[in-house]
Amino acid sequence: MTEGGYERGQQEVGKAANPDINEAGPKNTTDDIGAIPGTQGGGSAAATAQRTAGGGRSEGRGDGRGGRGGRRKRRRAEEQMVPDATFTSYYGRPVVKAAPWEAAIPLYLFMGGIAGGSSLLAAGADLTGRPALRRGARIGATGAITISLAALVADLGRPERFLNMLRVFKPTSPMSVGTWILTAYGPGAVVAGAAEVAKLLPVRFGVLSTLLDWAARPAGLAAAAIAPGVASYTAVLLTNTSTPAWHDAHRELPFVFVGSAAAASGGLGMLLAPVHEAGPARLFAVAGAAAELAVEHRMERSMGLSAEVLHAGTPGRLMRASKALTAAGALGTLLVGRRSRVGAALSGLALLAGSACTRFGVFEAGPASVHDPKYTIVPQRERLNRRRAAEAAAGQPPTGEASPPAQET
């Protein structure tokens, strides 16, 4: 896998150790970050940004997005969670950069979730003799993974170099791991989907069709074996960044994403399969929706300060829509999913839409949390202050860095 000089920069995950201790609970974000001595002191990020007219190169990325109403709501959220957070920044400009990703990436997350969940449903349907559910789920998975891959490639700065992803395997890069997961998953999903499409065609292609029919089950099962990875790695893709709202969600986001995947693919199954076959799809969808809603709630508690962006502006609207649609879809599934084909289809659509809103909402939260440097600076400043205090308490002589700048009058 690595030859020549180019790959020398990689690191091996096996050489690293990460003591998985102290799964931190909810972070305390209500500390008052006072003005730092010797600097211009506080002022909320909004005030700083206003003072500097949103200077820097970040204009157009979320500034003013959400309009007045959004800003008011955001102020309210700020007041609730961090009454007096003041901090210093460089003219209110972002400290970290948001990934230059556009709508193609949340689409890729959404479609990846549908594909992963659908392959599982297809395999189950195959093994338990539910041909209609199997057909819908296999074709759905194939379509979704195709769109997902196309979106991923389209979002590259140099799409023609997509295959460079396959030069290396790096466990430290979720995008690398994900590319290999998709590479392993894709062929099985596509063969299983193609077999279903071939059966729908009025003509048969002789031995080719026979071969396809024979290969469909092993291919579908192979895809299903990797499908959970397809649905979950995308969470790590987002959380393994310096983007505050994404990184802070790293404990729960994989569970939110697989829940969302189950809800969406279950919804698709309910949409495509008749009611008497769609029982497992309904259960899958309801379980997924419940998990997504519950864990998402927990995530907002554990994220700390950056959870704010999930309540404001565009991400806030998307997350609210996601919760409403997912809850409505799950409720509809429980109430009418078993009785009415139309009711099942509508519930399925609501679940799909809810999952899409989750992906777009979580995605949009990333750039929003980058745009306001507060989310980068305040938690780090708190951490630094805590560490300095702990070091001082532990009797270590405070380093020069720890002493505050002299204040003279």
Place this chain on the structure above:
Amino acid sequence: MTHGDPAHQGGGHARVDAGDGHLGLDQAFTSAGPAGPAAHAGWEAPPSRKGFFTDTSICIGCKACEVACKEWNGVPQDGIYELLGSSYDNTGALGANTWRHVEFIEQRTPMAGLDTGITIGVPETAVGPDVLVSEDILGSMARSVHDKPLVDLGMPAFDLPSASPDAGERTEFRWLMASNVCKHCTNAGCLDVCPTGALFRTEFGTVVVQDDICNGCGYCVAGCPFGVIDRRIGQKAPLVGHSDKPVTKNAGVAQKCTLCYDRLLDDLTPACAKACPTQSIQFGDVDELRERAEKRVADLQAAGVMGAQLYAEDPEGGVGGAGAFFLLLDEPEVYGFPPDPIVTTADLPRMWKHAGLAAAGLLAAAAAAFLGGRR
């Protein structure tokens, strides 16, 4: 995939836990073996690690480094005559087209808080010779300052304090200037997350993008804890045929400081350090620079500049010590630096574990759905 044993690695580096699970180096993916990051990355008998010590206390904000970097590396312009209207800094931030960035911080802070030992052009802040650094690179400069009449080097100020009778009292402004650059981290987030291997560790321990490998996925942009690297926007060369539009070099590709890899290979000093007229940017072997930096910060603190602190240099810090570190006169966030950066991959084993659990949960849910749906 297997991961390292999630238990503490030995080593006496354990830091005081700040209460959120971040413990510093031994929790991170460490690129720094005892032999340094280049050896860790597989280079055999690499040369000594190269880097920068940027001493912002003597930066005069001339932007020579910014210009020299653009010139040497052929970095395209960001825009024409953009004025940000916030300070003398009209560049704004590091990015694909800004590999060195000179920052100007204007503070309403009494000048007395800023005795840097630098007296050029600001007679009132002159400090006694006993305070001035006599041995290091500043020595000769400081001495010459005292031998010669003071000259105005064009320090940016609204009113040069007491420069003219009309200037009146000294204002309460102080200026901080800092030349920002890629930190060439020991544990580099950009390098860790790059899925193509376009980013690599050079034999000098630096982190460089290979323009012809990068496919512009943009992951490194979000991976960097300092907001350094970015994807270049511009007109791409057509895949086939010829285009009449002017093409931007490396458009769509991630770009950042290379620590002048080409110059290092020829034993030359990087362009920015070469151009710096005050030796604010000092280039050299990281070990030696670190010693110099520690001495300098101690001297400044002894001289009463209590805000003086080293930034990103600590090998036990969140990025394992940077190849390019800084002496700051105020807290890092004042300069737009993250106060306590930790490489994102420090949490990655835990992330993979949670993703694995979530995947297992999904599989179990699917199985249960079919078993339960049997009824």
